[in-house]
Every structure is written in C-alpha cells, then in structure tokens.
Amino acid sequence: MPESKIHELRKFFDLDEYLTEEEKLIRDTIRDFVKKEILPYIGEWWLKGEFPKHLIPQMAELGLFGPTIPEKYGGAGLNYVAYGLMMEELEYGDSGIRSFCSVQSSLAMYSIFAFGSEEQKMKYLPEMAKGKLIGCFGLTEPNAGSDPASLETRCKKDGNEWIINGRKMWITNGTIGDLAVVWAKDEDERIQGFIIEKGTKGFSTREIKTKISLRASDTSELILDEVRVPESQRLPNTEGLKSALMPLNEARFGITWGCVGSAWACFEEAYNHSLVRVQFKKPIASFQITQQRLVDMFEKIWKAQLLVYHLGRMKDKGTARYIHVSLVKRNNTRMALEVAREARSLLGAYGITTEYHSMRHAANMDTVHTYEGTYEIHTLIVGRYLTGIDAIDR
Amino acid sequence: MKIIVLTKRVPDTGTPIKVKGDGSGLDLSSIPFVMNPYDEYALEAALKVKEKKGEGEIVLLAVGNDEYKETIRHGLAMGADRAKLIKVENPFVLDAIQVANLLLEEIKKEEPDAVFCGKKAVDDERSYVHAFIAQKMNYSYLYGAVNIDFGDDKLKIMKETERGLATFEVPFPCLISFDKCQFEARYPSLRGIMAAKKKPLEELEVQNIPENRVVSIKFEPPPPKKPGKIIDLPFPDNVKELVRLLKEEAKVL
Numbered sequence: 001m002p003e004s005k006i007h008e009l010r011k012f013f014d015l016d017e018y019l020t021e022e023e024k025l026i027r028d029t030i031r032d033f034v035k036k037e038i039l040p041y042i043g044e045w046w047l048k049g050e051f052p053k054h055l056i057p058q059m060a061e062l063g064l065f066g067p068t069i070p071e072k073y074g075g076a077g078l079n080y081v082a083y084g085l086m087m088e089e090l091e092y093g094d095s096g097i098r099s100f101c102s103v104q105s106s107l108a109m110y111s112i113f114a115f116g117s118e119e120q121k122m123k124y125l126p127e128m129a130k131g132k133l134i135g136c137f138g139l140t141e142p143n144a145g146s147d148p149a150s151l152e153t154r155c156k157k158d159g160n161e162w163i164i165n166g167r168k169m170w171i172t173n174g175t176i177g178d179l180a181v182v183w184a185k186d187e188d189e190r191i192q193g194f195i196i197e198k199g200t201k202g203f204s205t206r207e208i209k210t211k212i213s214l215r216a217s218d219t220s221e222l223i224l225d226e227v228r229v230p231e232s233q234r235l236p237n238t239e240g241l242k243s244a245l246m247p248l249n250e251a252r253f254g255i256t257w258g259c260v261g262s263a264w265a266c267f268e269e270a271y272n273h274s275l276v277r278v279q280f281k282k283p284i285a286s287f288q289i290t291q292q293r294l295v296d297m298f299e300k301i302w303k304a305q306l307l308v309y310h311l312g313r314m315k316d317k318g319t320a321r322y323i324h325v326s327l328v329k330r331n332n333t334r335m336a337l338e339v340a341r342e343a344r345s346l347l348g349a350y351g352i353t354t355e356y357h358s359m360r361h362a363a364n365m366d367t368v369h370t371y372e373g374t375y376e377i378h379t380l381i382v383g384r385y386l387t388g389i390d391a392i393d394r
Numbered sequence: 395m396k397i398i399v400l401t402k403r404v405p406d407t408g409t410p411i412k413v414k415g416d417g418s419g420l421d422l423s424s425i426p427f428v429m430n431p432y433d434e435y436a437l438e439a440a441l442k443v444k445e446k447k448g449e450g451e452i453v454l455l456a457v458g459n460d461e462y463k464e465t466i467r468h469g470l471a472m473g474a475d476r477a478k479l480i481k482v483e484n485p486f487v488l489d490a491i492q493v494a495n496l497l498l499e500e501i502k503k504e505e506p507d508a509v510f511c512g513k514k515a516v517d518d519e520r521s522y523v524h525a526f527i528a529q530k531m532n533y534s535y536l537y538g539a540v541n542i543d544f545g546d547d548k549l550k551i552m553k554e555t556e557r558g559l560a561t562f563e564v565p566f567p568c569l570i571s572f573d574k575c576q577f578e579a580r581y582p583s584l585r586g587i588m589a590a591k592k593k594p595l596e597e598l599e600v601q602n603i604p605e606n607r608v609v610s611i612k613f614e615p616p617p618p619k620k621p622g623k624i625i626d627l628p629f630p631d632n633v634k635e636l637v638r639l640l641k642e643e644a645k646v647l
Contacts, residue, residue: 007409007424007425007426008424011424021463021464021467021591022467022587022588022590022591024464025464025467025468025471025582025587025590026584026587028468029471029581029582029584029587032581033581058581061580061581061583062581062583062584063583063584063585063586064584067584071585076583076584076585076587076588077588078584078588082584086584
C-alpha cells in the first residue's frame, strides 16, 4: 500500500526556504497548539454550538490577540507574514477559532489602535491582548450588509454625551464580548465609531443559535436602545465610512491565509483516506478519477498558498492595497470551499461525520465565502479597478 | 542560580522513519525535527524553578550542526536566557561518550548550580550521556524526575517508583534527568519568539573531537509484518480449521 507523505507534500514548493526562523517557529508553535488543544475536541464543540471559552487565557498567553500591534499596547510586534501563518494554522483547526482571533485582533483591537485616543489605547489594548477583555465589531445591520453606507444606527450628541440607537447583526463575539466597537451615523450623516462596554444601560445582545455553519463561534445581534456614552468613548480619529472599512481589510488579510489552512486540513484527510480505503481490491487512490481530484486540490491549495505568501510580503512592505486583498479573499475563499466539498465527497459517508473535518470546514467555508465582503462584492471591487467603472453603486 | 539545560534535536516521533537504501544510515530528509520531548520537560522544570526563586539564568547547551539553531530558538522562545551550541558537522555519527565529553567541557566552564536534561533522547534512546556527566562532575544525581519544587534553597524532586511516588531532596550542584512529567511544557509565546532572536546564541567551534569508539555499521528497517490468514470456509468448518491452526501452526493452544 502506498505510504502517506503529507509532510513532503506540505514542503512541495519549499515555503520554509523563504520564511525567517521566527516565522517558522510561530507557525510550528500554533500548529502544535491546534493539534493538541483544538483538533481532538473541535467536532464536539461544533456540534454543541459552543466557542471554547476556556481556551481564551491560553490563547492570550500564546499572544494570539493583537499580535501585530506594538509591544507598548500588549502586542508582539509581529510582521504580517507571521500573522498570516498564525491564521492559517488556526483555521486548519476551525474557521470559528480563527474568526474569534480575527475579530479580537483585526477588527476590535485594530479599530482602537488605529482610531482611538492614547487614553483609549492604554485603557483597552493591553487588557484585550491579555484576553481579559474580549471585543466585537458592529458594522453590519439587518438592512445593511454589502451596502454598509446605508446603515441605520444613529448617534446624537447630547451635551458631553452621545445617544445611540439601532441594531447590529451577525456580530462575531457579540455575546461573549466585553466591549463592542459600534459604527453609527450622526446628525450630519457622518459615520462615527464608539467603544461600548458590556453593562452600559440600553445595550444588550442576543446570540443566534440556529446556525449550521461556524457553530464553534458566537454570532449575535447587538441591540442599542437609547444607549448613552460619554464623548470619551467615541473614537476620535475616524474619517467616516472609510475608517469603518479599514479594519475589515485587515481581517480579510487573515482570512486569505486561514482559507489555506482549512483547505490543507481537508486535503490531508481525503488524501490519507484515498490511500487506505480499498474498494475493488485496491486503494481508491489508484483510480484515475481519484488522482485527478487529488491533483486538482493540491494544485489549487498551492496556488492559494503562494498567493498569500506574496500578499503577506507586500503587506509588510506596505505595497498591498485593498484591491489585492479583495482579489485574494475572493480566490481563496472559493478555493477553500471547493476543496472542502471535494474532500468531503472523496471521504464518502465518513466525510459527513464530525470525526472527520471536511464537512465541518465545508459548512464553515460557506460563511467565510460570503462574510467580510461576499464573493460577488469582491468581484465588483476588482472589476471596478480593472475597468474604471463602478458597477456596485452606480 | 544558574541551570544548564541539555537539549537535543530529534525527529518528530509522529513521523515514519525511512532507512537509506544502502543501510548506511537513516534518510532524514524531509522529516520534521523537534526538541527532544524529555528535554522540553527539563526546560519547563528549569523555568519553574527560576520563577519560584524569582531570579536565575537558564542556559541551553547542545552539540549539533547549524540546523540545531532552530531547536535552540524554540527553547529560547520558551524562556531560556541564552544558549551555547557546540558545533559539529554531523552529530549523528558521534557516540555517547564523545557527546558527553564535549558537553562536559562547557559545563566545567559555566559552573552551574544544576544541570537538567531529558532522561533519554527519543531517537537513539541513549540515556547514559547524563550519567557520565554527573559522575565526572561529582554531582548529586537523580534519574527520571516527574515533578519538581524549589524551597529553602533546595530542590525537591518527585519520582515514580513501582510502589508509588517518592520525593527526594537534592542538594546543589546536581544533575537531574526528567521523565514525562506531571506538568506540561509551555508553548512558546509569540512575544517569546520575537524576543528569542535577541537572546545570545553562542556557536563554539571544536578543534579536536576525540575519536568515536562505537561506530554504527548497518541500519535496517524492522521486517514487514506477515500478512494475516483468512479462513475462507463455511461455519462450522472455519472454527475447526481455526482451532487446528492455533494448535498446530501457531502452537498457542
């Protein structure tokens, strides 16, 4: 029987050659963490519909929260390739786990880091890096998804306070979060950002329990009913909608890498299965159709892997623009969705259980494919760049 | 307090190992390497002692080639303060006494309060390097610790025995080797990894390596398992045949 050589396949294009010692060590550490602390239990958490909250202190100890922000605020000062590798390994485990870290780091912490006052940064960021405070990010609304400019949440100045009213929908970490970065329109139709702490009067959350995707993740609705916060809770350095969208670009960068991790997890188990599953007296890997499916997956994953590596180096150089991130987010979510479904199918009936990972990844990827900018919106963003014609908001 | 932690780079035990076609050695290309897991426990124990005492220096010491630096950085990222790598071109050909002698030179120079290490390396299972060092240094010596505590300037070491757990008090200077412990080795933190690149890693060139007396001459993979036998007969003949085979061929009945 042919022998599994996953390790060799993962080195096919020898990415290690192009990574620094620290980058490799970060990847290997997170890989080890995911292998020991997440993979054996994730199927059960997913079925129960639970995010593993007990891992938060350990994840904080590892430094998974806000790793790219400066050490002064509790970060590790990581470059973006290292951050990407970390996200790839986390999503090898589960998209819900990676989403938790994306929202804490790239959406909540990044918003405060980029648009907050020095006092806000010192008050919140170190505690968030320690995992003592969990953050969420409220932009999307029941009636404002792909079109965030149409958001209906309102904020009104009243003396030195702001009164906020509205609803936010599909908010990762909404219920377990200790604070929310919330975006609302003021009386001049300008979009403002606020840090709203749990327990503020009028601020409540409701967890969405009926999901059949990202089940190991908290997805909630935020309800803001006459919420009053002092001016000191407003993010002072924002520039309207552009600022609300910037953190998403950060998070999408993490998603592009995460998709590669998810796809490897699916490919590996389908590949191993095809070598040991015997039908018609031979391993199913000996059939031409199986080989073609394996090669297709392998080729797709490697293309995506090399793409994120290059994108990461560009981001570290400061040359990656939002259009690059959009193109890769579009490509890699589609790739991961296709690979997960293909792997599921190669596994036959085994593939539909949570003892295997592919079906869970496939279900998760259906979300990742449409959240943080749907496949179609990213298509139109890149389309607008190519043609100079805006097909989204004509 | 200064603790030296001896560390070795070994193939990840989860990976199947291949023997080179000509039997001259192992095919170690494209095999992931890790810090010897027992050494990881030793390093975790050293970190625990340092944290309990509130001060101290942990020095990693290894005999190896350039690739060892990756393993050493892992240890520095976990929290060791500095490292020394005694450079040899091919660490796989050295015998245990050679390795012990090379380590001994540096231990003498460092004058540590304690030397911690794994009870054995999981690749070649040589568990006598540290015994040799303890004897040569005239240290208090204990093999196979499973837990450690520090108090009143002494180490308390727990060992598993056939009759239960035994606790020993060990005075300095000492050498303790560690078994699989009751605690887990920590993961290096991302911040620890970033800090590790600024920690000193001294590379030492060796002038004369004494000749190795124990030389490996041939490697061969374990013989493949014999295929099982399927008794393709209807009941009850298949049971009769099975009993006959167990009696006459396997001779277990």
